[in-house]
Amino acid sequence: MTALLEVKNLSRSFGGLVAVKDVNFTLEAGRITALIGPNGAGKTTCFNLVAGSLSPTSGQVFFEGRQIDSTPPEIVCRMGIARTFQIVRPMRDMSVLENAMVGAFSWTKSVMEAKSKAYESLESVGLAGKANARTDQLTLPDRKMLETAKALSTRPKLLLLDEVMAGLRPTEAAGVVRVLQTLAEGGLTILLVEHVMRIVMEVASNVVVLHHGAKIAEGSPAEVVADQKVLDSYLGAGFHA
Amino acid sequence: MQKRFDGGPEIKRWLAGAMVFIVLAFVGSSADPYFISLMTIVLLFTFLGQSWNLMLGIGGQLSIGHALFVGLGAYSVGVLYVKYGISPWIGLFLGMIIAGSVGAALAWLSFRFEVRGIYFALLTIAAAEFARIMFSGWEFVGAMQGLFFPAPTGAIEFSMLRGGARFYYFVALALAALGIIGTELISRSYLGYVWRAMRDDEPAARALGVRTFRHKILVISVSAAAAAAGGGVLGLVQGSIFPDSIMGMGLSVDVLIGPVVGGLGTTFGPLIGSLAAIPLNHLMSAIGDNLRIPGLNNIAYGIVLILVVWFLPDGIWPAIVRLCKAIQAPSRLWLPHLRKAEE
Numbered sequence: 206m207t208a209l210l211e212v213k214n215l216s217r218s219f220g221g222l223v224a225v226k227d228v229n230f231t232l233e234a235g236r237i238t239a240l241i242g243p244n245g246a247g248k249t250t251c252f253n254l255v256a257g258s259l260s261p262t263s264g265q266v267f268f269e270g271r272q273i274d275s276t277p278p279e280i281v282c283r284m285g286i287a288r289t290f291q292i293v294r295p296m297r298d299m300s301v302l303e304n305a306m307v308g309a310f311s312w313t314k315s316v317m318e319a320k321s322k323a324y325e326s327l328e329s330v331g332l333a334g335k336a337n338a339r340t341d342q343l344t345l346p347d348r349k350m351l352e353t354a355k356a357l358s359t360r361p362k363l364l365l366l367d368e369v370m371a372g373l374r375p376t377e378a379a380g381v382v383r384v385l386q387t388l389a390e391g392g393l394t395i396l397l398v399e400h401v402m403r404i405v406m407e408v409a410s411n412v413v414v415l416h417h418g419a420k421i422a423e424g425s426p427a428e429v430v431a432d433q434k435v436l437d438s439y440l441g442a443g444f445h446a
Numbered sequence: 447m448q449k450r451f452d453g454g455p456e457i458k459r460w461l462a463g464a465m466v467f468i469v470l471a472f473v474g475s476s477a478d479p480y481f482i483s484l485m486t487i488v489l490l491f492t493f494l495g496q497s498w499n500l501m502l503g504i505g506g507q508l509s510i511g512h513a514l515f516v517g518l519g520a521y522s523v524g525v526l527y528v529k530y531g532i533s534p535w536i537g538l539f540l541g542m543i544i545a546g547s548v549g550a551a552l553a554w555l556s557f558r559f560e561v562r563g564i565y566f567a568l569l570t571i572a573a574a575e576f577a578r579i580m581f582s583g584w585e586f587v588g589a590m591q592g593l594f595f596p597a598p599t600g601a602i603e604f605s606m607l608r609g610g611a612r613f614y615y616f617v618a619l620a621l622a623a624l625g626i627i628g629t630e631l632i633s634r635s636y637l638g639y640v641w642r643a644m645r646d647d648e649p650a651a652r653a654l655g656v657r658t659f660r661h662k663i664l665v666i667s668v669s670a671a672a673a674a675a676g677g678g679v680l681g682l683v684q685g686s687i688f689p690d691s692i693m694g695m696g697l698s699v700d701v702l703i704g705p706v707v708g709g710l711g712t713t714f715g716p717l718i719g720s721l722a723a724i725p726l727n728h729l730m731s732a733i734g735d736n737l738r739i740p741g742l743n744n745i746a747y748g749i750v751l752i753l754v755v756w757f758l759p760d761g762i763w764p765a766i767v768r769l770c771k772a773i774q775a776p777s778r779l780w781l782p783h784l785r786k787a788e789e
Contacts, residue, residue: 257652282655290653296646298711299639307643311655319636359655436731 209234209253209363209394210286214263215274216249222253224250226418227264231412232363237385237395239405239426242415243439249291249367249416255396256288256365257281268363283311287361289352291368291398295340301351302327302336308358319358321337326357346377350384357388364388366397370404382408402440406430414439463714467623476613476730478598482615484728488720492682495704495716496625497672502702503711504629504638505665506645507553510565511574512673512701517543517693519674520681526594527606534607538678542671548573549670553663571695578693592688595681607682614683621679622717625672629713632668641665673701679750703747709761718763726750734763 208231217225225247232238240248253259255266257278264361266274273281282288290301296304305323320401327333330350335343340353343351349369356364366385370378378401384407389395399405405412412429414422416438422429429435473485501507522541526532552573556566577658582590602609607617632638643651643656652658681687691697708719727743734742758765 258649258653277652277653278649279652279657282653288653290473290650294647294650296643296650299642299646303639307639307651307656308654310640314636316634316636319639355654 208232209269210396211267212255213265213267215251215254215266217247217254217262223412224418225254225364225415227262228418228420230423232394232396234362234394234411235310235392236398237388237389237408238411238413239409240396240413240415241331241405241439242404245417246415246439247418248415250418252288252365252367252396252398255281255436256286256400275375276383279311282359285360285362286406287359287363288365289349289356289369291371293345293348294429295343295348295351296303297340299340300336301332301338301340301343302342304351305332305336305354305358308355309360311359322358322360323354327351327431329357329388330354331380346373346380349373349382353384354421361393363394363396366395368398368400369390370399370401378404389390402430455571463626463761466717467495467619468570470619470622471616474612474619479611480484482490482611484725486611486615486618488724489615489622490676490683491700491704492720492723492757493618493621493625494673494676494680494722495678495708496629497669498701499671499705499716500629500632501665501669503705503715504645505641505662505669506648507662508664509570509669509698510567510695511570511572511665511698511703513693513695513697514570514574514577515549515578515670515673516677516680516697517574517581517687517689518545518548519677520687520692521587521593522674524595524681524687528593528595532572533605534678535605538607538675541674541678545674545677546667546671550663550667553666557659557662567648571698574693574695575700578689581689581693590687590689593681594686596768597685607679614679617679618683621676626713626717628672633713636663637664649715657675702703703751704742707750707762709763712761712763715761715763718766719761722762723747723750726734 210232212228212230215225215228216223228251240251242248250259254274255263257273257276257280260275264274265272268284268286271284273284296307302320302323305326306319309319309322324333324336327336330353332347332350332354333338340348353364353366353369368379369400373381382404385395385397397409409426412424412426413420413431414432414435421434421438422432424432430440468633470489474482494512498509498512501509519538519541522544523534524535526537526540527534541703552569556569561569568609587593596607600610602613640651640656640661643654644656644661677692681692703723704716704719706719708717709715709721726746729745731743734740754761
């Protein structure tokens with residue numbers, strides 16, 4: 206197994222507030238890693254540092270051996286890292302299909318190629334049947350999946366998912382879990398920020414736990430939930446997976 | 447199923463567009479000189495509105511200083527023709543290059559220093575006013591006295607883009623048609639998708655790999671070059687160029703009234719909006735002159751704008767489209783073969 210992404214001593218502060226403090230982790234190709242932690246633990250900041258939306262105060266991020274921290278998000282995307290946003294951002298007056306096409310224009314100028322890639326992306330998240338719908342006609346789970354499809358159209362090697370399952374009912378979340386598992390089986394590496402512990406247990410092969418901006422634990426889901434520091438700071442003493 | 451997103455409605459749209467232009471061509475062959483010249487202005491401002499609409503309606507960048515680009519186009523044609531007798535075709539070409547470069551430079555400077563959105567719009571006003579004042583004091587381009595084209599002889603000289611009122615009507619009609627076709631082609635190309643994504647949400651577009659910095663510069667440059675072409679023809683039609691009218695705030699507002707009234711970001715919006723707003727402006731200023739109420743046209747402009755924003759916030763054209771769809775929907779039930787053809 207080779208490391209697709211390597212985060213080294215990553216720190217970021219906003220004024221006096223240290224949001225991410227000396228974090229290290231690596232992502233193995235073809236696996237699903239989850240970034241968890243209580244509110245304000247620095248998960249989204251960490252995520253934005255990898256995606257290029259923020260520059261680190263210190264530390265580095267390497268993708269396929271190349272240093273990518275402080276690289277603008279559009280270039281990071283073109284290198285093979287796609288992300289979704291916590292707040293879903295469909296583009297108004299564009300259909301579901303057209304939304305999914307935009308990402309494809311990062312590697313092609315052909316509208317036909319973009320259309321067929323967009324269909325493929327929508328199919329892989331189960332939205333192909335709604336390709337011609339307007340985005341405001343979609344339900345919340347569908348909109349979250351559209352965000353994923355938009356990201357998939359950029360042909361990423363690494364997919365960063367920011368709380369794709371927040372606000373979903375268990376049955377809806379189960380559908381998303383199946384989609385993510387299929388994508389990972391297809392060779393895609395996934396990093397997800399997630400709150401719902403039950404889902405993390407189910408999909409992730411590796412879990413990184415952040416607390417007050419620092420990494421307090423890392424390992425398989427079973428190892429992490431047994432970790433005393435994790436139980437104290439995040440899950441609570443009564444947690445049973 | 448997969449092919450449903452293209453097909454039937456597209457052809458209908460092109461046919462409807464072609465019909466509109468056939469009707470407009472007939473208008474040019476009949477009618478009285480006043481009507482012809484009024485319609486020439488309507489079509490020129492349709493084209494200018496389209497250039498503005500491309501920038502805001504598709505690219506998401508607001509300009510309130512489009513007079514800058516219109517003026518640069520008009521002066522390029524004017525200076526070359528009046529001073530050196532060089533064909534306006536070359537003037538138009540040069541004007542497009544100058545305005546496109548000025549637009550790109552303005553955009554580059556602005557976005558380089560993170561001046562965005564409404565602040566960029568203010569910068570366009572400042573640039574237009576700067577150019578107006580500069581041209582007002584520049585003797586070489588006629589300063590406040592302006593530039594005058596020789597009176598038309600009435601003979602059509604295509605190589606010099608000179609002719610009578612009817613000739614310019616068809617020039618304006620060709621420009622408006624080019625504008626509509628150009629807007630449609632751009633909207634359907636990858637640029638249209640990328641620009642609309644950038645318009646709706648810049649951070650989201652960047653995350654999808656859209657290099658928004660260069661695309662913003664590109665859309666502004668294309669819009670500026672188109673506005674300059676319209677400005678060059680506008681100067682020829684008016685027969686004279688003055689900095690206060692061709693580069694003034696008033697012209698910037700005239701440019702954006704058409705698309706705002708007709709429908710922002712739509713292909714036919716600028717045409718419909720100009721058709722509604724400009725004759726109204728002329729009518730009201732004529733009535734104002736008769737009744738000795740100066741500025742009645744501006745009051746009417748204001749009232750129309752308020753009414754449109756109040757009742758049809760997305761413009762006249764989207765309202766027409768909605769109405770047509772509402773009428774068509776039940777009739778389709780009787781024509782199952784039509785629905786099949788669409789699938």
